[in-house]
Amino acid sequence: MVEQETIDVSSADELITDEELESKSKGQLIKKAGQFRDRRNELNQLASSRASKRDELNAKTREKVDAAQEHREDRDELNERVQEHKEIRNELNAEANELFEEVEDRKSDLELDEGKDLEELKEEIEQLEFKQQTEVLSTEDERELIEKIEQKREEYQTRKEKLDQTEGLDELVEEAEEVRAEASKHHEKVTELADRAQKHHNEMIEAYREADDIRDEADEKHEAFVEAQEAADAHHEAFVRVQKRLRELDKEEEEEKQSQREAKRQEAKEEAEDIYERFQEGETLDTEDLRKLQKSGLL
Structure with missing residues (x-):
């Protein structure tokens, strides 16, 4: 920033005192008037320059404030959309939670979460049957193995019957997952819009900060303008005071x-009257005396 010219703001009475007005000669006062006039014009020009700079900075401040307001409006609009997507999400x-809870309730009713799945049971049955066919067992061991195979087969059949009763459960799970996926899309939209809203918020804050900085500079220019204008006014008033004294x-x-002139006319009149009186007394007048009489109108 260019350093401001420091101006000594003095009143007109300080620039030229009453004592100076009375004591200075006409020539000195004419010189003073010229100095005050020139300085006044110089200060008026400086004040005008500072006012222009101030106005320019104020215009920039308004631009920054307008930009900040636009970012505020964009932010608020995006935040409204964030709220809308949040509500939908x-x-x-x-x-989706209700649907998944319904799935879990139906599974619980069927006890599907308890025990082994069909593939595992089928594999165990096959392993037991292979053992029965390939190993030499005592009568007691074989009887126990057969009972165990029957139990597994019954467990397999019971499990299969329960699974057959789950008709529509997969569709319910699929529906719940689709609803959850749709909620995720709205969550992604919330995140995207929130990020954009935050960006506008940050830009709004920055624009307001820049506006404050420029406004501070404009205020400095205004103070400098007032300083120059007051000094110009004081010099103008001093110029007017000197001009008034010069007219006096x-x-x-x-x-x-x-x-x-009046004294000379009176002196000439008295002299003419004296000459006329001498003329009336018969005194001979010379040419100069006659000229004075004629000029006075007495002859």
């Missing part, structure tokens, strides 16, 4: 000259 998640001096000079 929450509704869908609640719906001109008037005094004119009055003095008029007084001198």
Whole structure:
């Protein structure tokens, strides 16, 4: 930043005192008036320059504030959309939770989460049957093995019957997963819009910060403008004071000259009257005396 010119703001009375107005000669006062006029013009030009810079900075401040306001509006609009998608997401998640709970309830009713699955049971049965066919067992061991195979077969059949009763459960799970997937899409939208809203918020804050900085600079320029303008006004007032004193001096000079002219006329009149009196007494007048009489109108 260019350093501001420091201006000494003095009042007109300080620039030229009453004592100086009375004591200075006409020539000195004319010189002073010229100095005050020139300095006033210089200060007015400086004040105008500072006012222009101030106005330019104020315009930039308004631009930054307008930009910040636009970011605020964009942010608020995005936040509204965030809220809308949040509500939809929450509704869908609640719906998905209900569906998954229904799935779990139906599984619980069928006790599907207890015991082994069909493939595992089938493999165990095959292993037991292979053992029966390939190993030499005592009568007691074989009887126990056969009973165990029958138990596994009954368990397999019971499990299979329960699974057959789950018709529509897979569709319910698929529906729940689809609802959950749709909720995830809205969550992704929430994240995207929230990020964009945050970006506009950050840009709004930055624009307001820049506006504050520029406004501070504009305020400095305004103070500098006021300083220059007040100094210009003081010099103008001082110029006017000197001009007024010069007019007074001109008037005094004119009055003095008029007084001198009156004194000369009176002196000439008295001299003419004296010459006329001598003429009436029969004194011979010379050419100069006659000219004075003629000029006075007495002859």
